[in-house]
Amino acid sequence: MQRLGLGRALGEWAAPSGLFGGARNRGHATAAQASASAAPSGPAFTSASGRPPRVVVLGGGFGGLYAAVRLEQLMWPRGKKPQVTLVDQADRFTFKPLLYELINGGADEQEVAPPFAQLLAPYAVQFVQAQVTSVQPAAGTGAADAGAALGDASHDDDGAAGHVALADGSRLPYDYLLLALGSAPDDRGVPGVRQWAVPFASIEDAQRVKGTLDLLADSGTPGSVVVVGGGYAGVELAAVLAERLRRAGGAPGGVVLRLLTPGSDILEGSPAGQREAARKVLSELGVDVLTGARVRELGPPSSDPASASSTALPTACTVSYSMATGSDPADAAPLSLPADLVVWTAGSSPATAPREARAGFPFPANARGAVITEPTLRVSGSERVFALGDVAVAAAGGPSYADASAAAGAAAGHSEQAGAPLPATAQVAFQQADYAAWNVWAAINGRQLLPFRYQHLGSMMSLGALNAAVALPLPVPAPLGDAVRSSPLGPLLSAAGVRLGGDGATLEGPLAALLRRGAYLYRQPTNEQRLNVATAWLRQGLEAAAALAGGRR
Numbered sequence: 001m002q003r004l005g006l007g008r009a010l011g012e013w014a015a016p017s018g019l020f021g022g023a024r025n026r027g028h029a030t031a032a033q034a035s036a037s038a039a040p041s042g043p044a045f046t047s048a049s050g051r052p053p054r055v056v057v058l059g060g061g062f063g064g065l066y067a068a069v070r071l072e073q074l075m076w077p078r079g080k081k082p083q084v085t086l087v088d089q090a091d092r093f094t095f096k097p098l099l100y101e102l103i104n105g106g107a108d109e110q111e112v113a114p115p116f117a118q119l120l121a122p123y124a125v126q127f128v129q130a131q132v133t134s135v136q137p138a139a140g141t142g143a144a145d146a147g148a149a150l151g152d153a154s155h156d157d158d159g160a161a162g163h164v165a166l167a168d169g170s171r172l173p174y175d176y177l178l179l180a181l182g183s184a185p186d187d188r189g190v191p192g193v194r195q196w197a198v199p200f201a202s203i204e205d206a207q208r209v210k211g212t213l214d215l216l217a218d219s220g221t222p223g224s225v226v227v228v229g230g231g232y233a234g235v236e237l238a239a240v241l242a243e244r245l246r247r248a249g250g251a252p253g254g255v256v257l258r259l260l261t262p263g264s265d266i267l268e269g270s271p272a273g274q275r276e277a278a279r280k281v282l283s284e285l286g287v288d289v290l291t292g293a294r295v296r297e298l299g300p301p302s303s304d305p306a307s308a309s310s311t312a313l314p315t316a317c318t319v320s321y322s323m324a325t326g327s328d329p330a331d332a333a334p335l336s337l338p339a340d341l342v343v344w345t346a347g348s349s350p351a352t353a354p355r356e357a358r359a360g361f362p363f364p365a366n367a368r369g370a371v372i373t374e375p376t377l378r379v380s381g382s383e384r385v386f387a388l389g390d391v392a393v394a395a396a397g398g399p400s401y402a403d404a405s406a407a408a409g410a411a412a413g414h415s416e417q418a419g420a421p422l423p424a425t426a427q428v429a430f431q432q433a434d435y436a437a438w439n440v441w442a443a444i445n446g447r448q449l450l451p452f453r454y455q456h457l458g459s460m461m462s463l464g465a466l467n468a469a470v471a472l473p474l475p476v477p478a479p480l481g482d483a484v485r486s487s488p489l490g491p492l493l494s495a496a497g498v499r500l501g502g503d504g505a506t507l508e509g510p511l512a513a514l515l516r517r518g519a520y521l522y523r524q525p526t527n528e529q530r531l532n533v534a535t536a537w538l539r540q541g542l543e544a545a546a547a548l549a550g551g552r553r
Contacts, residue, residue, distance in 0.1 A: 039376050041439075042383050044446030045080070045175060049158055053082040053444050056164055056174035058132055059351075060088035060116055061096075062426040063389030064180030065525050066433035067440075072123040074441050082444065085126045085172060087164065091115055094203055096426065097460075097520055100240045102206040103213075104465045106540075111533050113203040119526050131167035134360030135177065137382065138162045161384040165360075176384045176440050179361070179371055180433075181351035183390035183424055188347055192298030196317035197228070197344035200237055212315055212341045213241065216255055217248040223255040224338055226319055228295055229345035230261025230268070232461050235278050237343060239463045242285035257286070258337070260293040260321060271471040273499040273506025274461060281463040292324030296334060298342060315341045348424060350391045366393055370421075375451035377436050384443065388436045389429035393421045422454055430523065431455065458504070460516045468513040469506060476500045 045053045057068045068086045076082075092113040101107035116127045138161055160173035185201050187193035198212075199205050216223045225245070227238045238259045245255050259266070259282065266282075266289060267275045282289055297320040319339050322332035352361050353369030364372040364380050370393040372380045377392065379385040422428045432452055439449045458472040476484075481500040484490055493500070497509035507515060517537065524530040 039374070039378075039449045039451065041443040041447055041449045045444045047159060050079070051158065052079065053175040054160070054173060055082040055084045055176045055178065055440060056172050057084065057086045057178040057180060058135075058164065059180035059182055059389070059391070060086055060090070060093055060127075061180060061182045061389065061429065063182070063429035063433050063436070064088070064178065065093055065116075065119070066430060067178055067180065067388065067436045068125050069120075069123060069525060070434055070437035071440060072125055074437060076441070077445060080444055082176070082440075083126065084124070085128055085174075086116065086120070087128045087130055087132060087166075087172070088116065089129065089131050090202075091117070091129050092203065093119055093525065095520070095524070096201070097462075099200065099203065099206045100236055100462045102203070103210055103237075103240045104244055106465050108536070109203060111536050112206075114529055114532070119529055122526065122528060128166075128172065130170075132164060132360075133167050134165045135179075135362065135385075136163045136165060136171075137362065137385070174384075176443065177386070178436055178440065179352075179363075179379070179385065179387040179391055180389050180429070180436075181391040182429075183348040184351050184353070185344060186347040186349040186353075187344070190295055190297060192317070193295075193344055196298040196300075196315070197342040198315065199344050200233060201348070209241075209341070209343060212313060213244060213248070215313055216340055217245075221254070223340040225255060225257045226337070226339040226342045227257070227259045227345065228261075228342060229347070230259060230263055230266040230289075230291070231345065232267065232270070232459070233345040234259060234261065235266050235282070236462045237345060238287050239278070239281055239285060239467070240465075241343075242282070242287050243464045246285060255340075256288065258288045258290060260290050260295060260319075262292065262294040262324070264291055264324075266291070270459070271501070271503050271506060273501050273504070273508070274459065274469045274471045276499075277469040277506065277508040278461070278463060281467060285464075290321075290323075293321050294324065294332075295346070296320045296322060302336075302338060313340050317342060348390070352391055363387075368393075376439055376449040377432060377452055378439065378443075378449065386436050386439060388432035390424040392432075427457065427459075428454060460512075460519060462513070462516065463508075464513075466510050466513050467508070468516045469508045470512045470515050472505045472507070474505045475502060476505060478502055 047053070055071060057064045060068075064086060068084050071082065071084050092115050094113045095111075098107050098112045102109070102112055116129075120127055158173075159175075161175050162177065163171040163173050164177070165171050185199035187197075198208055200209065213225075216225070225241060227234050227241065238257060242257050245257060265275065267278055279289075299318045299320065301316045302318050317339055318336050319342060320334055320336045322334055324332070349368060350370040352358060352365060352371060358365060358369055361371065363382060363385065366372055371387040371391055373387050373392050373394055374380055375394060377386045377388050379387050431454060435450060435452045441447070442449050456473050458470060460468060460470045462468050481502070484493070484500060497507055497511050499506040499508065521530060521533055521537070524533055
């Protein structure tokens with residue numbers, strides 16, 4: 001994750017999303033460290049008319065927006081500073097990790113989804129709200145043969161490297177292009193998902209989920225909510241929904257909340273400390289976790305009054321699933337349960353994955369539809385096109401990706417093989433934004449490009465309004481961990497929610513929630529938005545303190 005609304009532009013189920021941040025302001029330090037492995041950029045940019053270069057960024061998620069802002073912040077030689085244009089279908093940036101706060105009231109829409117116009121006001125970045133239909137590279141730019149089939153690619157605009165075609169028929173010329181389209185929810189081929197389930201990838205999705213919960217609470221009748229997917233998104237959402245239902249008097253009395261995952265456990269491959277913290281919280285909140293449950297189909301509500309939902313909500317449906325038995329899943333007996341709301345978090349795919357999207361982007365892609373890049377984030381075979389975030393994947397054998405992926409997997413407790421694609425997270429896109437901006441700078445100025453080096457900084461997850469679990473990649477040897485736990489420091493660490501393990505340290509509880517919020521405050525895209533969010537959170541804290549003090553009188 002996140003967003004260019006490419007999915008909606010092409011008639012897809014939902015808008016692509018963006019996703020935790022990484023290290024900021026590392027571009028210059030990394031430049032010195034990585035110079036030995038830098039790649040040639042080609043000739044510096046020149047224009048016959050003397051105009052500045054034009055950089056078009058497609059997608060306003062963590063990768064695209066942050067790269068556009070970073071391009072403005074870099075120091076440019078005279079006459080080389082580009083005109084940066086950011087294109088996104090939505091008029092707002094969505095800080096996806098804070099979508100959960102909309103459900104439990106911990107944040108408002110202005111904090112989670114500020115308008116692009118507000119975020120970009122301090123910068124000379126032009127914002128265009130539009131749907132993208134295709135990219136048309138000009139002749140001689142590495143993808144000309146494929147691009148010519150999409151339109152008049154040979155007709156350039158003062159030496160443009162290509163054009164971006166928009167749904168209204170207009171075209172944006174570019175000299176350098178950044179693809180940061182993000183990802184879109186993936187139904188995994190399960191029938192009925194697009195018709196009956198609600199994804200959780202945008203502010204509109206969060207509002208729909210919140211509104212349905214309100215209707216359930218107001219109905220006064222028993223109900224059922226099903227979250228499909230046992231990864232970070234599914235577990236975080238289940239915890240937040242259960243907390244809200246409990247406050248509204250729903251669970252465990254009226255509304256039953258179930259989490260379905262086909263795996264043998266939730267958060268498979270995640271640090272053990274986070275997994276244990278999540279299991280404990282979900283159990284305390286009364287969430288019914290069904291592991292080994294593979295959803296087969298979503299369909300209309302049952303006509304049998306004994307098994308149908310009693311709320312008659314428009315989202316009511318029937319979930320057909322099977323339980324893993326160790327044999328062929330196709331032979332497992334089908335089961336079903338009624339649901340008033342199904343929230344689908346079971347996967348995502350690159351925004352360029354649909355067949356229609358692939359036809360509009362004449363760049364090499366893997367089987368999942370992700371654009372193949374070099375280690376420098378430059379698209380393979382294209383001198384002036386870069387790709388980052390969920391929509392991009394390194395070419396097989398890219399040394400920097402292989403090493404980074406293996407290191408990230410080891411730090412997070414994953415068993416990933418070297419060369420595996422980096423995870424589709426906002427942390428990756430956040431870090432790539434700095435490299436992409438630097439490499440566009442380098443390409444314009446005829447300097448060497450830098451290979452992307454990913455630094456895994458840990459993972460954070462919300463488990464409620466005042467609860468979270470933060471895993472830090474700080475492996476603790478077993479003897480040292482045992483010694484600390486048996487020392488006088490052990491009870492203090494336990495009380496503070498600190499858990500030490502071989503795969504890293506895990507912080508859980510209110511202190512972790514505070515750390516998570518602090519990290520997301522730091523990762524806001526601009527200083528102005530950082531100040532706005534900090535002011536709002538300070539106001540919320542003061543109001544909560546005043547309410548608590550008033551209740552004690």
